[in-house]
Amino acid sequence: MPDVSLRGLSKHYGSIKAADNLSLDVRDGEYLCLLGPTGAGKTTALRLVSGLIRPDSGKVFLNGRDVTRLEPEERKAVLLSQTYSLFPQLTVAENILFGPDIKGASEEAKERLLADMLDLVRLTKRPDALPRELSGGMQQRTALARALASGADVLLLDEPLRALDARLRISLRHELRSLAKSLNITTIHVTHDQDEALVMADRIAVIRNGSVLQVGTPGEVFDEPISPFVANFVGQSNFVVGRLVKKGAFSEVRCENDMVIQARGCDCHEGQEVVVGVKVGNTEIIREGEGFFAGRIERVLFEGRNIYLDLDAGPMGPFSAKVPSWRLGKLNVGDTVQIRWSADKANVFPMPDIGLKEELRVE
Amino acid sequence: MPEVKLTNVSMRFGDVTAVDEVSLTIADGEYVTILGPSGCGKTTLIRIIAGILEPTEGRVCIDGKDMKGVEIEDRDLGYVFQNIALFPHLDTEDNVSFGPRVKDKAKEEQQKIARKYLELVKLLDKMEMFPSELCGGEQQKVSLARALATGAKLLLLDEPLSALDARVRVDLRYELRRIVKSLGLTTVHVTHDQEEAMSVSDRIVVMRAGGVVESGSPEQLYTRPKDIFTANFVGETNLLEGWVRERKEGKSVIELRDGSSIEVAICDREVGEGIVVSVRPEFVFPFTEGLHSHVHDIVYMGTYWRVRAQSVSEDEVEFDVPAHEGNLYQNGQEVYLMVNRKAAVVYPRPREGIAEATKLE
Numbered sequence A: 001m002p003d004v005s006l007r008g009l010s011k012h013y014g015s016i017k018a019a020d021n022l023s024l025d026v027r028d029g030e031y032l033c034l035l036g037p038t039g040a041g042k043t044t045a046l047r048l049v050s051g052l053i054r055p056d057s058g059k060v061f062l063n064g065r066d067v068t069r070l071e072p073e074e075r076k077a078v079l080l081s082q083t084y085s086l087f088p089q090l091t092v093a094e095n096i097l098f099g100p101d102i103k104g105a106s107e108e109a110k111e112r113l114l115a116d117m118l119d120l121v122r123l124t125k126r127p128d129a130l131p132r133e134l135s136g137g138m139q140q141r142t143a144l145a146r147a148l149a150s151g152a153d154v155l156l157l158d159e160p161l162r163a164l165d166a167r168l169r170i171s172l173r174h175e176l177r178s179l180a181k182s183l184n185i186t187t188i189h190v191t192h193d194q195d196e197a198l199v200m201a202d203r204i205a206v207i208r209n210g211s212v213l214q215v216g217t218p219g220e221v222f223d224e225p226i227s228p229f230v231a232n233f234v235g236q237s238n239f240v241v242g243r244l245v246k247k248g249a250f251s252e253v254r255c256e257n258d259m260v261i262q263a264r265g266c267d268c269h270e271g272q273e274v275v276v277g278v279k280v281g282n283t284e285i286i287r288e289g290e291g292f293f294a295g296r297i298e299r300v301l302f303e304g305r306n307i308y309l310d311l312d313a314g315p316m317g318p319f320s321a322k323v324p325s326w327r328l329g330k331l332n333v334g335d336t337v338q339i340r341w342s343a344d345k346a347n348v349f350p351m352p353d354i355g356l357k358e359e360l361r362v363e
Numbered sequence B: 001m002p003e004v005k006l007t008n009v010s011m012r013f014g015d016v017t018a019v020d021e022v023s024l025t026i027a028d029g030e031y032v033t034i035l036g037p038s039g040c041g042k043t044t045l046i047r048i049i050a051g052i053l054e055p056t057e058g059r060v061c062i063d064g065k066d067m068k069g070v071e072i073e074d075r076d077l078g079y080v081f082q083n084i085a086l087f088p089h090l091d092t093e094d095n096v097s098f099g100p101r102v103k104d105k106a107k108e109e110q111q112k113i114a115r116k117y118l119e120l121v122k123l124l125d126k127m128e129m130f131p132s133e134l135c136g137g138e139q140q141k142v143s144l145a146r147a148l149a150t151g152a153k154l155l156l157l158d159e160p161l162s163a164l165d166a167r168v169r170v171d172l173r174y175e176l177r178r179i180v181k182s183l184g185l186t187t188v189h190v191t192h193d194q195e196e197a198m199s200v201s202d203r204i205v206v207m208r209a210g211g212v213v214e215s216g217s218p219e220q221l222y223t224r225p226k227d228i229f230t231a232n233f234v235g236e237t238n239l240l241e242g243w244v245r246e247r248k249e250g251k252s253v254i255e256l257r258d259g260s261s262i263e264v265a266i267c268d269r270e271v272g273e274g275i276v277v278s279v280r281p282e283f284v285f286p287f288t289e290g291l292h293s294h295v296h297d298i299v300y301m302g303t304y305w306r307v308r309a310q311s312v313s314e315d316e317v318e319f320d321v322p323a324h325e326g327n328l329y330q331n332g333q334e335v336y337l338m339v340n341r342k343a344a345v346v347y348p349r350p351r352e353g354i355a356e357a358t359k360l361e
Helices: A042-050 A092-096 A098-102 A107-120 A136-149 A166-183 A194-200 A218-223 A228-233 A356-360 B042-050 B092-096 B098-102 B107-120 B136-149 B166-183 B194-200 B218-223 B228-233
Strands: A004-013 A016-026 A031-035 A057-062 A077-080 A154-158 A186-191 A203-208 A211-216 A237-246 A250-255 A260-264 A273-279 A284-286 A293-302 A306-312 A318-324 A336-340 A346-350 B004-013 B016-026 B031-035 B057-062 B077-080 B154-158 B186-191 B203-208 B211-216 B238-246 B252-256 B261-264 B274-279 B284-287 B291-300 B304-311 B316-322 B334-339 B345-348
Touching: A004 A042, A016 A042, A016 A057, A016 A211, A031 A042, A031 A166, A031 A194, A042 A057, A042 A077, A042 A154, A042 A186, A077 A136, A092 A098, A092 A107, A092 A136, A098 A107, A098 A136, A107 A136, A136 A154, A136 A166, A166 A194, A166 B194, A186 A194, A194 A218, A194 B166, A194 B291, A203 A218, A203 A228, A211 A218, A211 A228, A218 B291, A228 A237, A228 A273, A228 A346, A228 A356, A237 A260, A237 A318, A237 A356, A260 A273, A284 A318, A293 B166, A293 B194, A293 B218, B004 B042, B016 B042, B016 B057, B016 B211, B031 B042, B031 B166, B031 B194, B042 B057, B042 B077, B042 B154, B042 B186, B077 B136, B092 B098, B092 B107, B092 B136, B098 B107, B098 B136, B107 B136, B107 B166, B136 B166, B166 B194, B186 B194, B194 B218, B203 B218, B203 B228, B211 B218, B211 B228, B228 B238, B228 B274, B228 B345, B238 B261, B238 B316, B261 B334, B284 B316, B304 B334
Parallel strands: A031 A186, A031 A203, A077 A154, A154 A186, A260 A346, B031 B186, B031 B203, B077 B154, B154 B186
Antiparallel strands: A004 A016, A004 A057, A203 A211, A237 A250, A237 A273, A250 A260, A273 A346, A284 A336, A293 A306, A293 A336, A306 A318, B004 B016, B004 B057, B203 B211, B238 B252, B238 B274, B252 B261, B274 B345, B284 B334, B291 B304, B291 B334, B304 B316
């Protein structure tokens, strides 16, 4: 299976930079999620890999070979669209064998391939069904089988779960990843859903405005985000603005109201204006003992495994926290509580040039 | 504020029964979400309430009045669609003041109303922009402001967040509840997204195959769902097959397929009866004894690790470990799993099988 390498790809549509000097390496057999908001350039990146569009500049390598000028059918990188694009008048079996048919594969080879594919995607009982007779999940598996039968060795998935119900999406995450992993096929999966990326990816590439901001394992992207945007996009964060007053293994940041908070070590210099980001899930709410500052609970929402709290932290502004739901009833609207976090769960960033509000825009 | 009352409402399209004898009362000022998988009849139901569809049987009353023959525009309700339907040639303010304008309110009054609701959805600064200049989340906020500006006391939301990105959806659902609650409106919100339903609703009505499965507060449905379908639909859960071995106050014993046993606090089935125990991943924990299993997958979820294991009883069991404990597991590792007995819910074993009883599509 090949690795995929994108080198300095740019693609402009008028003033819109759909790809802006985009570089990314995907390893052999890796499941990589390309995560970003609508309009970030995710689909453009996939189309550049598949050959459906050509870059204005930059190169695409598959397995070390420059394929930038090759046609899609010469690349073996198959793109699966959001809507699966199955042929509505063809059966499951005919859809799967569409590629091999065109290539003139022998009847015997086709029969064997079909049996393998149906088995793989658990559709052995439905080869004669038409797409409209299948559930959304089955249609998706058929499209996957068709891509694999066409001899793809790089799978490009464009929001493969978007058309499905929320709960079904969660159930199918594991299945889709297992399928790709069992075939050891290199996969690039585009999504706007950070939970989906965390669950499915070997590595996540966060993309915005046509460029890759950060590539890393789910743990790296979640715990060590490179910018406030990434911190807030991959799991919601609270932010505090202040000046770095102490550097070291841990940072100390003095906020406008002279409150001092702690965070991880950083590369900023003392005196610099910084932003501290801490995930709502890592924001701790304590009733006894001392936190960094106090807050008043404004709203309590039960969300299943967690309860979601909105707090008014006075001069520190609004804060949110997610705490385990066994604490429901113990934290009530109107209560004054202490807010803290462990220093290694908070990240320090230089104040973005474009301002914090603009930096955090998710669409 | 109006109460909505459905009595034995059915909707048949030829041989297909989309809604099957649904009776449901939505109280004055209540925020109710109708939750269910695709094809369960939830969209048909909200359209019936709106007056877009006339039910084949049954009665719809709003604010005590029978709605038979009453058109959508005479029902005094605001409707927000999944596919954002703003007037493209009108700016934000004119979109929002559309309702007051057709009601022939004075120009000044129109402006005042538009501004009031744009302030509520925090879009006053975008008053002069056209829909094409706004992003998806903002467009949907304008749709909401427009629905509210009609002055309707009943708000119908038809998958209002489905077309948006996951991250935008999360921010907007908190906003949605804040706005609606601050106005005290009666709200019916249709969605297939169980997380969305949890965080916006006072009460969730779970639908499947045209009928209501059950209804309750988010907390009730998550912690003690009455039906096994709900248990699996409103959140992830482990479903373990077994038999009731012993019944005792506060501590009944369930024998699983491999002969090991777990304890549950509440069990209303008889000794010897075949049952299914539902327990969510955050309430399963490794111990020195319990369900003998092997780890085969570990996923980082940010604030916790989700560990997947296969038990010798052939049950698939998932459990969560807080992230700060570090990743203590590896593939192939042997573990013994216990469940928090207060968090376990016991169901009779479904005649059609677990897979069929919990099918999502």
